[in-house]
Amino acid sequence: xxxxxxxxxxxxxxxxxxxxxxxxxxxxxxxxxxxxxxxxxxxxxxxxxxxxxxxxxxxxxxxxxxxxxxxxxxxxxxxxxxxxxxxxxxxxxxxxxxxxxxxxxx
Amino acid sequence: xxxxxxxxxxxxxxxxxxxxxxxxxxxxxxxxxxxxxxxxxxxxxxxxxxxxxxxxxxxxxxxxxxxxxxxxxxxxxxxxxxxxxxxxxxxxxxxxxxxxxxxxxxxxxxxxxxxxxx
Numbered sequence: 001x002x003x004x005x006x007x008x009x010x011x012x013x014x015x016x017x018x019x020x021x022x023x024x025x026x027x028x029x030x031x032x033x034x035x036x037x038x039x040x041x042x043x044x045x046x047x048x049x050x051x052x053x054x055x056x057x058x059x060x061x062x063x064x065x066x067x068x069x070x071x072x073x074x075x076x077x078x079x080x081x082x083x084x085x086x087x088x089x090x091x092x093x094x095x096x097x098x099x100x101x102x103x104x105x106x
Numbered sequence: 107x108x109x110x111x112x113x114x115x116x117x118x119x120x121x122x123x124x125x126x127x128x129x130x131x132x133x134x135x136x137x138x139x140x141x142x143x144x145x146x147x148x149x150x151x152x153x154x155x156x157x158x159x160x161x162x163x164x165x166x167x168x169x170x171x172x173x174x175x176x177x178x179x180x181x182x183x184x185x186x187x188x189x190x191x192x193x194x195x196x197x198x199x200x201x202x203x204x205x206x207x208x209x210x211x212x213x214x215x216x217x218x219x220x221x222x223x224x
Binding site for chain 2: 034043045055087091094099100
């Protein structure tokens with residue numbers, strides 16, 4: 001099984017901040033990585049797929065980068081609607097989600 | 107519009123069996139991978155497995171292999187997740203998810219809450 005490690009697990013930030021979340025894979029997954037946003041009581045929503053492709057309708061302040069074993073999700077200017085939990089997912093071999101990063105209001 | 111509509115919440119006792127469903131619409135059911143994702147209370151997402159209705163190719167996470175069964179009924183565009191003997195630790199929200207490529211999931215059902223308690 002490929003393990004996915006996200007950091008940090010919790011992040012406190014203010015509106016307008018630049019936020020970066022990291023996801024590390026236990027072995028190379030090429031670019032087969034997606035990022036999701038989940039709000040309380042709701043199903044997750046995909047933001048980024050294939051490491052850096054922005055899903056249609058997702059604001060351009062979200063971006064993804066990386067390949068191999070290290071990946072990042074960046075929110076260029078945090079908006080009130082962005083306070084949520086974020087998960088990475090590898091789909092190179094079966095699939096595995098990271099443990100999640102909760103973005104809280106500072 | 108692609109929709110995945112899941113069956114309603116369930117309350118069961120340990121040892122009972124259960125089959126929850128996910129009905130797809132708005133796309134070709136046989137050319138679309140359907141997966142299942144578990145979220146235990148207050149915890150993260152766990153990928154359980156996936157099935158391709160076109161040929162019933164089914165793949166399980168090692169963590170869930172032998173613990174659950176994923177199946178489909180193509181005639182009614184419905185996928186299933188079933189347990190033969192529930193445990194209290196099976197209590198969670200289960201999401202069905204959809205993908206054209208057995209990879210990332212654009213489409214999510216609304217979730218089915220399963221509570222297992224004596």
